[in-house]
Amino acid sequence: MKEKMRVAIIGCGRFSRFFVPLFKAHPVVEAVYVCDKRKEREADFAERFGVLRCESFEYALGAKEINAIAIFTPREAHGQMVIDALKAGKHVYSAVPCAVSVDEIIEIERLVRETRLTYSMGETGFYRAAAIHCREEFAKGTFGKFVYAEAQYNHDIRNMEESFKSSGGEEWRKFAGVPPFFYPTHSTSMVLSAMPGVYAKKVAAVGFAGSPRTDIYGTEGQNHYGNPFASEMMLLQLSNGGVARISENRCIGWHSPETYISQFFGSDGGYEFSVARHHQATWDSERPGKVVMKDVTDRLQPTAVWQLIQEDYNDAIQRIADAKGFSGTETTSPIQPTERLPREFADQKNGHNGTHQFLIDDFCRAYETGKLSPTNIWAAARYNLPGLIAHESAMQGGILMDVPDLGDPPADWPVLDYRTMT
Numbered sequence: 001m002k003e004k005m006r007v008a009i010i011g012c013g014r015f016s017r018f019f020v021p022l023f024k025a026h027p028v029v030e031a032v033y034v035c036d037k038r039k040e041r042e043a044d045f046a047e048r049f050g051v052l053r054c055e056s057f058e059y060a061l062g063a064k065e066i067n068a069i070a071i072f073t074p075r076e077a078h079g080q081m082v083i084d085a086l087k088a089g090k091h092v093y094s095a096v097p098c099a100v101s102v103d104e105i106i107e108i109e110r111l112v113r114e115t116r117l118t119y120s121m122g123e124t125g126f127y128r129a130a131a132i133h134c135r136e137e138f139a140k141g142t143f144g145k146f147v148y149a150e151a152q153y154n155h156d157i158r159n160m161e162e163s164f165k166s167s168g169g170e171e172w173r174k175f176a177g178v179p180p181f182f183y184p185t186h187s188t189s190m191v192l193s194a195m196p197g198v199y200a201k202k203v204a205a206v207g208f209a210g211s212p213r214t215d216i217y218g219t220e221g222q223n224h225y226g227n228p229f230a231s232e233m234m235l236l237q238l239s240n241g242g243v244a245r246i247s248e249n250r251c252i253g254w255h256s257p258e259t260y261i262s263q264f265f266g267s268d269g270g271y272e273f274s275v276a277r278h279h280q281a282t283w284d285s286e287r288p289g290k291v292v293m294k295d296v297t298d299r300l301q302p303t304a305v306w307q308l309i310q311e312d313y314n315d316a317i318q319r320i321a322d323a324k325g326f327s328g329t330e331t332t333s334p335i336q337p338t339e340r341l342p343r344e345f346a347d348q349k350n351g352h353n354g355t356h357q358f359l360i361d362d363f364c365r366a367y368e369t370g371k372l373s374p375t376n377i378w379a380a381a382r383y384n385l386p387g388l389i390a391h392e393s394a395m396q397g398g399i400l401m402d403v404p405d406l407g408d409p410p411a412d413w414p415v416l417d418y419r420t421m422t
Contacts, residue, residue: 003067004030005091005367008060010081011072012036012045013166015095018351019122019360020049023070025344028364035060057081061088068118068367071095074167074175075183076224079104082119086111091118093363098380100182102388102404105381109406112377116413120363120373121380125189126418127355129300129333130261130278134194134271136335142282143266146195146240151187152247153259157213157230160250177216177223180232180248181205181394184387185380186259187246188236192382193374194264198240199382200403205234205390211251227391234390236403246386256321276301276309276317302331302354337419358418365421372415381406 005028009016012034024032035054036042046053060066061084068091071081079099085092086108098121099105112119125131137143157176168175192198207229211217217230230251236244257275264271269282269291278300284290298306308316332338332354345357359375366373386403393401409415416422 002368002370004028005068005364006031006033006066007068007070007093008033008035008054008063008066009070009072010035010057010060012038012041013072014163016070016072017045018349018356019070019072020045020051021348022345022357022360023364024049024051025342025348026360026364027342027344028368031065033060033066057084061085061090067091068093070363075178076100076175079108082108083111086115086117086119089115089117091363091367093120093122093360095122096124096185097121097183097387098185098377098384100178100388102385105377105384105388106404106406109377109381113410116370118363118367118370118373119377119380120359120366121185121375121377121383122359122363123185123189123375123380123383124352124355124359125186125259125383126193126375126379127336127358128190128259128261128353129335130271130273131190131193132335133278133280133296133300134190134261134264135196137269137271137280138194138266142269142280143264143271144268145266146198146238146242147265147267148243148245149191149194149261149264150245150247151190151259151261152249153184153186154247154249154252154254155258156252156254157216157250159255173216173222174224177218177225177227179225179227179229179391180207180250181234181387181391182225184234184246184248184390185383187248188244188386189375189379189383190259190261191244191246191264192238193379194261195238195240197408198238198242199405200236200244200386201239201405202237202400203234203386203390203393203403204398204400205232205394206398207232207391207394208251213251217251229391229394232391232394234386234393236386239405246390248387273300276305276313276320299335300333302333304331340419340421361421362416362418366416369416372409372413374416374418376409376415378406378409
């Protein structure tokens with residue numbers, strides 16, 4: 001029998017606090033350590049969650065009692081830390097994104113392929129209700145041949161300042177100016193995961209450089225990246241001949257929903273989402289040239305949200321935007337496969353449209369079975385690489401560029417089924 005997981009969680013910030021209890025509760029895990037450069041935060045986590053402490057990332061790399069590492073550090077550090085952990089023989093869970101450089105992603109793929117260690121990227125977009133719906137309907141043939149999709153992640157900097165202050169300290173503005181396309185995975189994953197094996201071949205992108213936050217975005221050293229863009233938009237040519245438009249917006253008057261597919265169209269059917277409503281259209285076999293329009297909101301929204309929508313739509317969407325007054329935005333939707341989750345998660349909190357529990361279970365079950373997580377390095381690369389190339393395109397005025405692809409997983413390394421975990 002494979003030994004239990006003993007995982008060190010690196011980074012005790014505003015996000016990782018949602019995941020420590022899930023690791024602790026998972027039946028595959030027998031020990032959880034926490035580590036942070038700010039020892040007061042580390043001590044708080046250890047006491048609050050009843051877990052162990054780890055003196056440093058470097059210690060975790062060499063510790064025999066630790067066989068897995070979960071990385072919740074600032075995004076620019078992910079790539080090198082994953083590389084270091086894999087070289088040390090540790091299984092790795094990484095918060096998004098995978099890395100902020102093409103070379104780092106290529107090196108991570110090489111190491112995972114050679115070592116056969118488990119790597120899983122915590123991409124919530126894979127388990128978003130809209131992504132699951134489009135995945136299922138595309139597999140059924142409902143949409144026919146894929147034509148076009150749109151997805152976006154709207155997360156205004158005014159709602160992110162505390163997170164950047166928490167990790168960036170006095171220089172938080174320089175970190176806050178990270179190019180939006182260094183973190184494209186919430187958007188790209190929803191579209192690409194709906195069509196397994198499909199990847200981006202070419203990209204052209206533009207950026208919005210007129211942000212009023214001139215203390216964060218600009219061309220004269222306001223940030224560490226020389227990035228002028230608060231928002232970036234790209235068009236992707238996909239390997240199946242279709243086209244996708246992806247937008248990452250960091251300075252717009254919008255809050256919720258933060259990430260979603262707005263349109264997904266094929267030759268025979270389509271899906272649309274607007275604010276809180278989800279619709280599907282298919283050709284009407286009895287009326288040539290007409291479509292059957294179906295509201296599928298009841299399957300894609302959490303039950304509490306669906307009930308509010310039926311009672312008072314205007315009140316419901318305001319409460320969704322405010323993210324207060326009810327817990328519906330933090331629960332799962334009927335379309336999500338909650339029956340596969342371990343019973344130990346039943347009383348655990350969830351988040352991001354109920355995706356947190358799936359992501360931790362994916363990593364732990366991949367470790368236990370030796371199979372690949374659904375968000376393995378080959379999937380993660382396909383979600384991440386288009387954004388890195390797109391930023392280069394935007395910086396060069398929108399030129400069309402090739403997107404590298406690292407291929408499919410090894411044929412003898414099966415991927416866990418996201419619905420059954422078999």
